[in-house]
Amino acid sequence: MTTATAGPTVTPAEQAAMERALTLAATPGLDLGPNPRVGCVLLDADGATLAEGFHRGAGTPHAEAVALTNARHAHGPAALRGATAVVTLEPCAHTGRTGPCAEALRDAGVSRVVFAQPDPNPQAAGGADVLRAAGVTVVGEVRADAARALNHAWSAAVTLGRPFVTWKVATTLDGRSAAADGTSRWITSAAARRDVHRLRAEADTVLVGTGTLLDDDPSLTVRDAPGPQPLRAVMGLREIPATARLAGPGPDGAAARHLRTRDPRAALTRLWDLDRRHVLLEGGATLAAAFLRAGLVDEIVAYVSPTLLGAGTAAVGDLGITTITDAARFDLVDATVVDPTPDDLATPDGPASGLAATNLRLTLRPRKES
Amino acid sequence: MTTATAGPTVTPAEQAAMERALTLAATPGLDLGPNPRVGCVLLDADGATLAEGFHRGAGTPHAEAVALTNARHAHGPAALRGATAVVTLEPCAHTGRTGPCAEALRDAGVSRVVFAQPDPNPQAAGGADVLRAAGVTVVGEVRADAARALNHAWSAAVTLGRPFVTWKVATTLDGRSAAADGTSRWITSAAARRDVHRLRAEADTVLVGTGTLLDDDPSLTVRDAPGPQPLRAVMGLREIPATARLAGPGPDGAAARHLRTRDPRAALTRLWDLDRRHVLLEGGATLAAAFLRAGLVDEIVAYVSPTLLGAGTAAVGDLGITTITDAARFDLVDATVVDPTPDDLATPDGPASGLAATNLRLTLRPRKES
The missing domain is CATH 3.40.430.10 (Dihydrofolate Reductase, subunit A)
Structure with a gap:
């Protein structure tokens, strides 16, 4: 596994958005239950922020879903065509208490996804593949270590079962x-x-x-x-x-x-x-x-x-x-x-x-x- | 006991000389025997360095004696009239294998002594009093902590016996x-x-x-x-x-x-x-x-x-x-x-x-x- 570094693969706006997403993920006082900390920032084609979101814990919408809802509310659904999603964890591919985020991003018209930590959860992984299969450009492992540190116990737990x-x-x-x-x-x-x-x-x-x-x-x-x-x-x-x-x-x-x-x-x-x-x-x-x-x-x-x-x-x-x-x-x-x-x-x-x-x-x- | 700080009591030249004396005292590789590390710098009335010395260990001359000898050799005995001795340890008052340094400084015509650590050795202490009784100006405890750290084991040992x-x-x-x-x-x-x-x-x-x-x-x-x-x-x-x-x-x-x-x-x-x-x-x-x-x-x-x-x-x-x-x-x-x-x-x-x-x-x- 290679770590993507900030070079030609991500823009300065995406780097800044990832730092913001990490900060959102680290919001104190959350009751996460068995879920990880995740933050998401949506950017338009010019790199301007459309919306943000973070996960507040089990039974509540995932970070990507929160950000998509916020973007639709603020700018209308059309604003998401060609947008970029910057998210601290690989978008999930499974249906739990909420639907799979990879499909939600695809269906919204997002054309590019930059994520930090690959999903270590064997039940939820595969989101990057779903997105790529739909023609979405996916860049992984941007600030992966920072994201992993945020969820170090959770990451180990889902790997160990x-x-x-x-x-x-x-x-x-x-x-x-x-x-x-x-x-x-x-x-x-x-x-x-x-x-x-x-x-x-x-x-x-x-x-x-x-x-x-x-x-x-x-x-x-x-x-x-x-x-x-x-x-x-x-x-x-x-x-x-x-x-x-x-x-x-x-x-x-x-x-x-x-x-x-x-x-x-x-x-x-x-x-x-x-x-x-x-x-x-x-x-x-x-x-x-x-x-x-x-x-x-x-x-x-x-x-x-x-x-x-x-x-x-x-x-x-x-x-x-x-x-x-x-x-x-x-x-x-x-x-x-x-x-x-x-x-x-x-x-x-x-x-x-x-x-x-x-x-x-x-x-x-x-x-x-x- | 109060610690003299660098203020009106010592000149910038004396401060610099004390740093140099501490460096001399810390010379590595010495075979000190039961003796402490000591460095000495002699200054003329204008604050220029006349000579330096440091103690090389038991049976060899004390730092002050080395510096006095070096000064006489370089500038003649008269140069020591009105000189200032800057030394990391209070000059000793006792006769061991060498004569008392307090008397040697006094007899050489030194008019001012700036020292760091008071002598913790009950057999050797009293040098400052000898000097003051002879009309020499004595300023003590300049960089005393640094000098004490240089000889921390020796200082404790002579205090404890x-x-x-x-x-x-x-x-x-x-x-x-x-x-x-x-x-x-x-x-x-x-x-x-x-x-x-x-x-x-x-x-x-x-x-x-x-x-x-x-x-x-x-x-x-x-x-x-x-x-x-x-x-x-x-x-x-x-x-x-x-x-x-x-x-x-x-x-x-x-x-x-x-x-x-x-x-x-x-x-x-x-x-x-x-x-x-x-x-x-x-x-x-x-x-x-x-x-x-x-x-x-x-x-x-x-x-x-x-x-x-x-x-x-x-x-x-x-x-x-x-x-x-x-x-x-x-x-x-x-x-x-x-x-x-x-x-x-x-x-x-x-x-x-x-x-x-x-x-x-x-x-x-x-x-x-x-």
């Missing part, structure tokens, strides 16, 4: 998630824990095991972040006590979903069927080890506190690895220093308890062997 | 320094291990325990770094086998020094008496834990590899900490991504073995409670 899994772990420098007596509040700083709410808001599901539920009684809600609350889910065979926070109504009014299995793959299948595409794994060392052993961790976000415990609970359970050449290897894709705010520093017991410490956030992805 | 201790540790993300079967080659990348040679070259002593000696048979030499080789030292009560690499002649022709004690403080006292001021602790989890429990780790340099083992040897032994509020807390002062070189990436088994991975180097210092 299961939700993308991010494992969040808070650890000391020596790999402990709790002291010998089980205490763990607070290993990481206040700023690191606020950052976890951002992580939760980016996922559509937050998952723990019954062990973490019984030990920590978490609520798993998102504070101070826009958009819908993720589904709260618990997996394991033990019952959820009626007094647990997760047994009470969450922000959506419902109790947490109980997945009665200890098998990570079965849990992910259940979540996929619930239209979930991005699971944030926040359970303990045992649950994390089960997902890691099954090869079902796609990303690790580790908050590392500059502390040592020397003993206590390991951040990850036994992985069945006995020798160094079998170590689970990842690529370090980001390392960000998470600094305390002035408010954190002004908290009376902040410095002593580590709440005001500078922590580190590491993002890792499974190593691709070369 | 023992060598400064840097603990170097190589660890997985989950805090393991070896797999369950004891294998540890290689947890960290080739680039990280080259960086350790730079660390060794910055210290004057590399220390392991007899356990590490017997397990790993290290050589502890410095490759590809300028300057003298650090002293190789082993502590513990077990004998050093005659076949061990550390029993053989090192770069200095001698076998490693065996410190027959298990007490970190006793070992540091022995090393202090051997004129050692900066110890790089490269031992295993047990030795590190002994130093940490004794409060004798002044700095941690951790190389973190993006791997998980899930089991194996912990990077640090038991610290006697049982609950989270007693965690050993540090300040994260630096986080640096250590990337592989093109050569590392081209090594056939590099990627698979982690030799070509991106690692992370973290520098931590004991937390100062506010």
Whole structure:
């Protein structure tokens, strides 16, 4: 696969329209359900903008359909003859809750389509072929990496046929998630824990095991972040006590979903069927080890506190690895220093308890062997 | 203590001279022994440079003495009447292997002294007072932080009356320094291990325990770094086998020094008496834990590899900490991504073995409670 670069293939107006479409796609606070972020800009033959659109989530029109409707409303149907559609994702070729966008663009008289990311969804792909077969000029993979980054979890999920899994772990420098007596509040700083709410808001599901539920009684809600609350889910065979926070109504009014299995793959299948595409794994060392052993961790976000415990609970359970050449290897894709705010520093017991410490956030992805 | 800023107190010529003196002090490849890095520039009444000097190490003249000699040689003794000395460390007031610099400056007719770092050595301090008592104008703490950074280990050591201790540790993300079967080659990348040679070259002593000696048979030499080789030292009560690499002649022709004690403080006292001021602790989890429990780790340099083992040897032994509020807390002062070189990436088994991975180097210092 080759990446089209901005050269003879796209005009400056189309490049600018693609940047605008990416911005539209990234609109915060959307409730997308199982769908990707998509933005679309329609240009006339002179490169002037006819209309824009973006997808607001499952059950609502696709970005292309929104833009076509807006263009007809503003300029009449004839304005679309010979128009160019600039869209962040390859127009779909399948009929879901809405009709196929490739056919809608063709039928409207659009003569040229510039898109960024090829559709990774095997059920929806083929839109470019439909358009080309109808005589429409199609240019793909313009700013494909930017578009892919916008939907990185969704893209991986539809390719894998299961939700993308991010494992969040808070650890000391020596790999402990709790002291010998089980205490763990607070290993990481206040700023690191606020950052976890951002992580939760980016996922559509937050998952723990019954062990973490019984030990920590978490609520798993998102504070101070826009958009819908993720589904709260618990997996394991033990019952959820009626007094647990997760047994009470969450922000959506419902109790947490109980997945009665200890098998990570079965849990992910259940979540996929619930239209979930991005699971944030926040359970303990045992649950994390089960997902890691099954090869079902796609990303690790580790908050590392500059502390040592020397003993206590390991951040990850036994992985069945006995020798160094079998170590689970990842690529370090980001390392960000998470600094305390002035408010954190002004908290009376902040410095002593580590709440005001500078922590580190590491993002890792499974190593691709070369 | 207040920090003098560049304002009415120092002239632009003196500021420039201080920068030059800092550069002279930082001359690479010096064999300083127990002495600090010091640079000196002498200016005439018009701010023109008369001479420069820097200290080359124990047994050689101090920076001020070198500069005075150079000035007399170039311009004659009379040129020093009314001159200004700009020096990175407060001129000493004690007679060691050379006479006190404060008196030498005074006797030469220098009428003004601008220095950066106050002398932290209780035996040598007081130079500013000697000069002021003789009617010399003294301005202190100009670029004091830069001068202190140049000699950070030495400054701490003379204040503490023992060598400064840097603990170097190589660890997985989950805090393991070896797999369950004891294998540890290689947890960290080739680039990280080259960086350790730079660390060794910055210290004057590399220390392991007899356990590490017997397990790993290290050589502890410095490759590809300028300057003298650090002293190789082993502590513990077990004998050093005659076949061990550390029993053989090192770069200095001698076998490693065996410190027959298990007490970190006793070992540091022995090393202090051997004129050692900066110890790089490269031992295993047990030795590190002994130093940490004794409060004798002044700095941690951790190389973190993006791997998980899930089991194996912990990077640090038991610290006697049982609950989270007693965690050993540090300040994260630096986080640096250590990337592989093109050569590392081209090594056939590099990627698979982690030799070509991106690692992370973290520098931590004991937390100062506010």
